Amino acid sequence: MENIVEIRGLTKRYNRTEALKNIDLDVEMGKVVGILGPNGSGKTTLIKLLTGLLHPNSGEIKIDGHSPGVHTKSVISYLPDRNALYSWMTVKDALGMYKDFYEDFDEKKSEDLLQFMKLDKDMKVSNMSKGMKEKLNLALVLSRKAKIYILDEPIAGVDPVARDQILDAIIENYAEDSAMIITTHLVRDMENIFDKVVFLGDGEIMLSGDAEDLREEKNMQIDELYKEIFG
Amino acid sequence: MFKYVKYEMKGTMKFLIGAIILALGASTGIQLFIKREAGNTLVGGMTVESDIIAFLLLVLGFILIGSLIGAMVYLISSYRKELYEDRGYLTFALPLSGGQLLGSKLLVALFWGTVMGLVIVIYNLILVQVIMGYNFFDDIWSIIKQIDNLGFLLTGSIITSLMESAVTLLLVYFAITVSRVSIKSRKIGSLWFLLFIILASVITYIQELIAKLMPMYLDLSTMGIIGQREAYIMGIDSQFGGTLSIQGVVSIPGLLFQILLIVGAFFATAYMLDKKIDIV
Numbered sequence: 001m002e003n004i005v006e007i008r009g010l011t012k013r014y015n016r017t018e019a020l021k022n023i024d025l026d027v028e029m030g031k032v033v034g035i036l037g038p039n040g041s042g043k044t045t046l047i048k049l050l051t052g053l054l055h056p057n058s059g060e061i062k063i064d065g066h067s068p069g070v071h072t073k074s075v076i077s078y079l080p081d082r083n084a085l086y087s088w089m090t091v092k093d094a095l096g097m098y099k100d101f102y103e104d105f106d107e108k109k110s111e112d113l114l115q116f117m118k119l120d121k122d123m124k125v126s127n128m129s130k131g132m133k134e135k136l137n138l139a140l141v142l143s144r145k146a147k148i149y150i151l152d153e154p155i156a157g158v159d160p161v162a163r164d165q166i167l168d169a170i171i172e173n174y175a176e177d178s179a180m181i182i183t184t185h186l187v188r189d190m191e192n193i194f195d196k197v198v199f200l201g202d203g204e205i206m207l208s209g210d211a212e213d214l215r216e217e218k219n220m221q222i223d224e225l226y227k228e229i230f231g
Numbered sequence: 232m233f234k235y236v237k238y239e240m241k242g243t244m245k246f247l248i249g250a251i252i253l254a255l256g257a258s259t260g261i262q263l264f265i266k267r268e269a270g271n272t273l274v275g276g277m278t279v280e281s282d283i284i285a286f287l288l289l290v291l292g293f294i295l296i297g298s299l300i301g302a303m304v305y306l307i308s309s310y311r312k313e314l315y316e317d318r319g320y321l322t323f324a325l326p327l328s329g330g331q332l333l334g335s336k337l338l339v340a341l342f343w344g345t346v347m348g349l350v351i352v353i354y355n356l357i358l359v360q361v362i363m364g365y366n367f368f369d370d371i372w373s374i375i376k377q378i379d380n381l382g383f384l385l386t387g388s389i390i391t392s393l394m395e396s397a398v399t400l401l402l403v404y405f406a407i408t409v410s411r412v413s414i415k416s417r418k419i420g421s422l423w424f425l426l427f428i429i430l431a432s433v434i435t436y437i438q439e440l441i442a443k444l445m446p447m448y449l450d451l452s453t454m455g456i457i458g459q460r461e462a463y464i465m466g467i468d469s470q471f472g473g474t475l476s477i478q479g480v481v482s483i484p485g486l487l488f489q490i491l492l493i494v495g496a497f498f499a500t501a502y503m504l505d506k507k508i509d510i511v
Contacts, residue, residue, distance in 0.1 A: 014415075014511070015415070051324050052324070053324065053509070053510040054509045054510065055506060055508075069328075070326045071326075073324060073326040074326035076324075080324070082317050082320065083317065084317050084318055084319070084320035085318075086238075086242055086318055088241070088242050088245065093238075101234060101326060102326075
């Protein structure tokens with residue numbers, strides 16, 4: 001399988017603090033990669049570098065053969081770790097924006113996902129609860145037929161019912177001809193989704209590999225391995 | 232780019248239409264108040280004393296300037312929010328170049344400024360006629376009738392006004408972006424205003440210097456070039472830079488400098504949006 005993401009020697013600093021230190025990472029097409037690590041480990045920094053929201057101090061990122069920019073933004077479907085939809089928007093406006101900006105947006109799929117998430121098109125974003133906003137953002141992201149999906153902490157801070165809905169939506173809507181990168185520190189809830197896991201701590205890759213191989217090799221679940229590494 | 236213009240328009244429409252309605256309401260209230268207070272100075276209800284007209288123009292000027300400043304503060308803060316608030320996570324993840332984003336913001340700001348100015352001025356002129364019985368349109372028409380080549384003058388005036396507004400807005404965007412790139416703290420980032428004042432002062436000084444050293448002007452009513460001698464006869468201030476003078480002329484070097492400024496500020500800001508801004 002070809003690599004949709006190739007990262008070489010990636011370093012990112014905030015003033016004097018090194019958030020990422022010389023990271024190398026490949027993501028193959030068709031795989032779901034879990035970036036696992038505690039808060040402050042550099043997960044969101046890595047995601048933001050991939051989505052072009054941050055710029056690296058050194059190193060190289062190639063997504064679909066391009067450096068982060070207009071092209072890569074058109075092939076990435078990104079779920080940030082917070083609601084970024086404009087406060088004046090209704091659900092209908094948000095759908096319209098995705099439809100206008102992304103050629104791969106599937107309107108039918110968005111209708112189905114909104115129904116599944118029990119979201120009304122006339123609802124205003126600013127009147128929604130945190131869980132509802134999370135579900136709306138996920139519905140928008142999964143309604144695209146993107147080459148790469150990047151989900152930053154998709155289940156953090158939502159109630160167990162919403163969490164199950166979100167996980168079901170991710171599993172059911174994941175397409176084989178794309179790749180998915182998910183960051184989380186809630187490993188137990190998500191570990192069955194991952195084909196590959198990357199343990200990130202203090203801006204460095206502590207361990208990475210095929211999820212199944214690691215389970216067999218270490219004779220433990222990914223969640224237990226996470227606790228062993230970061231505990 | 233026009234896709235983003237659509238959402239920028241939608242996002243700013245509610246506030247700005249509200250501001251226009253408020254300005255029109257204030258104009259109506261003030262004109263009715265003046266009419267009532269100055270009722271005894273009206274002759275037969277059809278003519279108005281010149282000092283009342285002067286006062287009205289002053290009030291109209293305040294309402295117009297106040298509304299335009301309010302609108303610009305709102306639109307500038309909308310740009311700043313992209314760099315400092317969560318909405319930037321959506322905007323900067325869209326497949327848009329820095330130039331497209333900046334161009335959209337600039338177009339929408341110029342659009343609202345123009346609409347707001349025109350609506351408030353035309354409404355007030357009509358209102359003066361309705362409430363005071365004074366026809367400003369006759370005055371304007373008698374001035375227009377005396378102008379040769381009105382089309383040139385009007386087009387030139389619109390272009391130079393838009394250029395002047397574009398330079399100011401782009402300098403503001405540039406100052407905000409430089410502050411964001413160099414200072415991470417939002418509070419200290421408010422110093423963009425200081426940077427803007429310094430930049431605007433330096434630019435005005437340079438523009439006046441250029442105009443003084445190279446006194447070449449374009450007469451918009453004839454589209455002819457005039458030199459220092461004719462300019463002196465017409466009473467044009469030798470310090471006068473790129474904008475339209477009361478005599479309907481623009482300084483050619485000043486105008487070129489302004490075009491350079493627009494291009495330079497636009498590309499420098501767009502470059503920073505593409506390559507330097509970190510959404511944290």
